[in-house]
Amino acid sequence: MTSLAAKPGISLSRIAIYAVLILAVLLYLVPLVVMLLTSFKTPEDISTGNLLSWPTVVSGIGWVKAWGTVDGYFWNSIKITVPAVLISTAIGALNGYVLSMWRFRGSQLFFGLLLFGCFLPFQTVLLPASFTLGKMGLASTTTGLVFVHVVYGLAFTTLFFRNYYISIPDALVKAARLDGAGFFTIFRRIILPMSTPIIMVCLIWQFTQIWNDFLFGVVFSSGDSQPITVALNNLVNTSTGAKEYNVDMAAAMIAGLPTLLVYVVAGKYFVRGLTAGAVKG
Amino acid sequence: MSSVAVFSKASPFDALQRWLPKLVLAPSMFIVLVGFYGYILWTFVLSFTTSTFLPNYTWAGLAQYARLFDNDRWWVASKNLALFGGMFIGITLVIGVLLAVFLDQRIRREGFIRTIYLYPMALSMIVTGTAWKWLLNPGMGLDKLLRDWGWEGFRLDWLIDPDRVVYCLVIAAVWQASGFIMAMFLAGLRGVDQSIIRAAQIDGASMPRIYWKVVLPSLRPVFFSAVMILAHIAIKSFDLVAAMTAGGPGYSSDLPAMFMYSFTFSRGQMGMGSASAILMLGAILAIIVPYLYSELRTKRHD
Numbered sequence: 397m398t399s400l401a402a403k404p405g406i407s408l409s410r411i412a413i414y415a416v417l418i419l420a421v422l423l424y425l426v427p428l429v430v431m432l433l434t435s436f437k438t439p440e441d442i443s444t445g446n447l448l449s450w451p452t453v454v455s456g457i458g459w460v461k462a463w464g465t466v467d468g469y470f471w472n473s474i475k476i477t478v479p480a481v482l483i484s485t486a487i488g489a490l491n492g493y494v495l496s497m498w499r500f501r502g503s504q505l506f507f508g509l510l511l512f513g514c515f516l517p518f519q520t521v522l523l524p525a526s527f528t529l530g531k532m533g534l535a536s537t538t539t540g541l542v543f544v545h546v547v548y549g550l551a552f553t554t555l556f557f558r559n560y561y562i563s564i565p566d567a568l569v570k571a572a573r574l575d576g577a578g579f580f581t582i583f584r585r586i587i588l589p590m591s592t593p594i595i596m597v598c599l600i601w602q603f604t605q606i607w608n609d610f611l612f613g614v615v616f617s618s619g620d621s622q623p624i625t626v627a628l629n630n631l632v633n634t635s636t637g638a639k640e641y642n643v644d645m646a647a648a649m650i651a652g653l654p655t656l657l658v659y660v661v662a663g664k665y666f667v668r669g670l671t672a673g674a675v676k677g
Numbered sequence: 678m679s680s681v682a683v684f685s686k687a688s689p690f691d692a693l694q695r696w697l698p699k700l701v702l703a704p705s706m707f708i709v710l711v712g713f714y715g716y717i718l719w720t721f722v723l724s725f726t727t728s729t730f731l732p733n734y735t736w737a738g739l740a741q742y743a744r745l746f747d748n749d750r751w752w753v754a755s756k757n758l759a760l761f762g763g764m765f766i767g768i769t770l771v772i773g774v775l776l777a778v779f780l781d782q783r784i785r786r787e788g789f790i791r792t793i794y795l796y797p798m799a800l801s802m803i804v805t806g807t808a809w810k811w812l813l814n815p816g817m818g819l820d821k822l823l824r825d826w827g828w829e830g831f832r833l834d835w836l837i838d839p840d841r842v843v844y845c846l847v848i849a850a851v852w853q854a855s856g857f858i859m860a861m862f863l864a865g866l867r868g869v870d871q872s873i874i875r876a877a878q879i880d881g882a883s884m885p886r887i888y889w890k891v892v893l894p895s896l897r898p899v900f901f902s903a904v905m906i907l908a909h910i911a912i913k914s915f916d917l918v919a920a921m922t923a924g925g926p927g928y929s930s931d932l933p934a935m936f937m938y939s940f941t942f943s944r945g946q947m948g949m950g951s952a953s954a955i956l957m958l959g960a961i962l963a964i965i966v967p968y969l970y971s972e973l974r975t976k977r978h979d
Contacts, residue, residue, distance in 0.1 A: 409884075413779045420776060421793045427808040427852065428796075434811065446822040447812065490701050498698035506702065510709050515965050516717075517913055519937045519954040523723060523947065524716035527732070547712045550705055578690075579697040608801035610916040611934075615942060625803040629920055632807050641811060652804040659799035663792055666799065667860055 435459060435646035442641050458642030459650075462631075466647050468620070469627035473607060473654075475538045476623055480545035481602040484553045487546070488598060489591065492557025493583055497569050507558065513551030521548075522615050529616060536618045544616055545606045552605075553598050556669070560594040561587065593665070600662055601669035604655050624651045717958065723951040730945035741952040751953065754931040757843050761932065762911035764847045765854075769907055770900070772851065773858025778888055780859070781866045791863070794856035802853065806920025809849035810836065839929035842922055846930060849917060854910060858903050865899040866892065905968045912960050933957050 430447045435458045437451040445452070463470075495507050525544060526535065534540030564587070572582045613623040622630075628651045632644050659666050724742070727735045745751050776794060780787055797805060812818045815834035823831040835841035869892055877887045915934035918924060924931040924939070933953060941950025 410782070413782055414784070417776070417779055417784060417790055421790055424793050424797065424852070424856065427805075427812060430812060431808050442817070446825045447818060448822060449825075487705060491705050494698040494702045500699060503698075503702065506706055506709070509714070510705070513709065513713050515909060515961055516713060517934075517954070517957045517961050519934060520720045520958045521712065521716040522720075522954070523732070523941065523951060524719040525712070547708050550708060554705070578694050579701075604799060608803075610801065610803050610919065611938075614919070615938070625801050625916070628807060629803050632810070632920065633923055641817075644807060645811065648804045648807040652800045655799045655801070656796065659796055660792075663795070667795065670798065670857060671861060671864060 431645045431649055434644075435462075435642055435649055437642050439638070439640055439642060455642070458640070458646040461640065461643045462646035462650055465631055465643070466624060466627045466650060469622055469624045470650060472538055472617075472621060473624040476541045476545065477603060477606045480542045480549065480606050481599055483542070484546045484549035484602055485595065485598045487550060488553025488555075489557045489588075489595070490583070491550070491554040492559075492561050493587055495554065495558045496561035496564070497566070497582075497587075498579065507554075510551050510554055513548065514555060516548070516551070518548065518611055522611075526616060536616070536621050538617070538621050540616055541612060541621070541623065544612050545609070548612075549602055549605065553602060556594055556598045556601070557591070560591070564590070593668075596662065596665040597669040600658055600665045603658060604666070607655050720951045720954055723947060724955050726948050728947035728951070730947070732947060737948060741948040742956075744949050745952050745956070748949075750928045750931060751933075751936060753928055754933045754936040757930060758911065758932050761843050761846055761850075761914070762908060764844075765850045765911050766904060766907040768847065768851050769855045769858050770903060772855040773903070774862050774893070776855070776859040777862035777866055778892075780863055791856075791860065794859050796856070797853040798857045800853070802914075802916035803920045805849050805853050806917045809845065809852070810921045813845050813848070836922065837926055839926050842926065842930040845921060846914070846917055846932075849921060850910070850914065854907065858907070861899055861903055862896065865896045869895055901968065901971070905964055908964050909961065912957060912964075933960075 426448075433448065433451065434442060436454050436456070437445070438453060438455045438457065441449075441452050441455075491510075495503055529535045529540045529544070532540070532543075534543060568586060569582055572586055577585070608625065609623065610625045610629065613626040614629070617623065617626065628647050631647050722734070723732060725737060725739070726733060727737045727740070780790065784790065813833065813836045814820070815837055818833070820831065820833040823833070835845050873891060873895075874887055877891055882890070913934055914932050915938060918930060918932050918935045919938075922930040924935050934957065937950050937953045937957065940946040940953065
């Protein structure tokens with residue numbers, strides 16, 4: 397944490413730096429504040445006041461209406477996200493374990509092929525994937541979305557674990573092997589207990605990705621099986637009736653809260669995942 | 678590689694142990710080969726067929742690509758991508774670097790400030806788009822706010838202005854991604870060798886000059902990664918357009934990802950949609966292949 401500043405005294409330039417940083421804090425917060433304020437206003441309040449005016453009456457009607465519209469989709473998102481996160485993380489851990497400690501001829505090539513998946517524009521697989529889901533009878537189901545998220549999440553989850561395990565000394569595993577420990581015993585007894593940080597990173601990364609997904613949701617689901625992001629988009633972009641901005645904003649908050657909460661609680665792992673996933677990937 | 682085999686007699690257990698890693702990896706290998714590469718190939722094939730609402734495999738040669746290039750909307754989407762991508766990458770980098778450098782000056786409450794800068798990255802682009810659509814609402818959003826605050830002549834109606842709507846996308850995307858770029862550069866700055874800076878200070882160089890001439894040039898790899906990530910986000914941008922403008926007014930804010938979606942899934946133009954997807958893949962490859970190449974080359978030198 398050493399800094400480049402000469403001495404942290406009070407000088408004009410330091411005041412300027414703080415001013416810029418604080419101004420930026422305010423600017424970054426504006427959208428969130430506006431969303432919250434609007435969500436607690438009544439429609440009349442919205443039309444008479446402005447974005448940052450305080451609600452004349454704090455009203456929960458926007459939240460009640462929003463929840464009444466999106467609650468089913470919120471549960472869909474949970475039904476999709478939880479299994480998809482757990483399965484893709486588990487497979488990623490095993491893949492990473494093999495790719496770092498049980499390499500075989502061709503495993504490196506496979507890793508290279510997999511890495512490309514981190515960059516894959518999903519538009520190039522949407523049609524075949526939807527044909528396949530249709531053939532499997534999983535079109536427009538939450539199970540189908542779990543499946544798709546697991547498949548296209550593998551690149552990142554494997555990358556996380558592989559890069560983490562590659563730094564564990566070989567000697568540890570070799571010694572265990574000589575003692576007769578097998579593939580799964582070593583994984584369970586030695587590798588898994590030291591994996592907590594990377595498991596956290598991976599869980600949080602996958603949770604954010606899958607919860608926030610829109611593309612797969614809008615292509616592979618319809619009606620009752622849609623995730624919250626699709627429901628939110630439908631709500632906000634329907635042109636029937638008068639626009640209820642308080643409901644829109646409350647629904648946006650509902651869609652955003654789970655990932656925001658995770659970010660507040662486990663921000664450290666979130667940032668680590670972003671940089672590991674992004675820089676290496 | 679498996680040295681165990683040398684020491685132990687080959688029992689069924691050992692044989693199983695030797696095959697286990699391959700067995701464990703096999704499903705993923707299958708998924709990657711089929712679900713990644715097989716599907717890309719499939720889409721590639723579809724882009725050479727006359728497929729419309731349903732896939733068919735009547736050979737059409739390059740007809741779909743020709744139609745794509747004759748399609749005004751595709752050109753609008755491509756030009757928008759260049760404009761959106763260029764501005765998004767440029768502005769995000771400038772803001773990210775600036776905030777990182779400022780935050781690196783022994784700032785009180787640095788952790789708190791960082792948390793605020795980065796939180797938009799946790800949100801879905803749909804949530805971001807919804808929020809900014811409201812903020813940029815002509816007549817009710819910032820437009821009205823600044824007039825209420827006394828700036829009488831203020832007008833902000835970019836969201837319904839076909840010539841300026843792309844800027845709305847840029848604003849929202851910069852808001853979402855700049856904190857992340859800040860975090861990347863801050864991590865990079867923390868790794869810079871302090872002795873170089875002290876030496877420059879002793880030589881009498883001013884801090885802005887030291888940053889400009891010494892520190893930032895040493896962060897070239899971070900710049901590369903950042904540009905690549907941002908370009909990648911720009912090319913894939915779909916959710917933001919869907920939530921904020923749905924490509925409108927008209928199709929003035931269309932991006933290739935949006936184009937691909939609407940032609941493939943709403944308009945029953947599977948062949949042309951596939952062709953546009955393949956061109957998107959080409960754009961991504963054009964960015965990552967040089968990047969991966971330089972990454973691998975430097976790794977080898979280490």
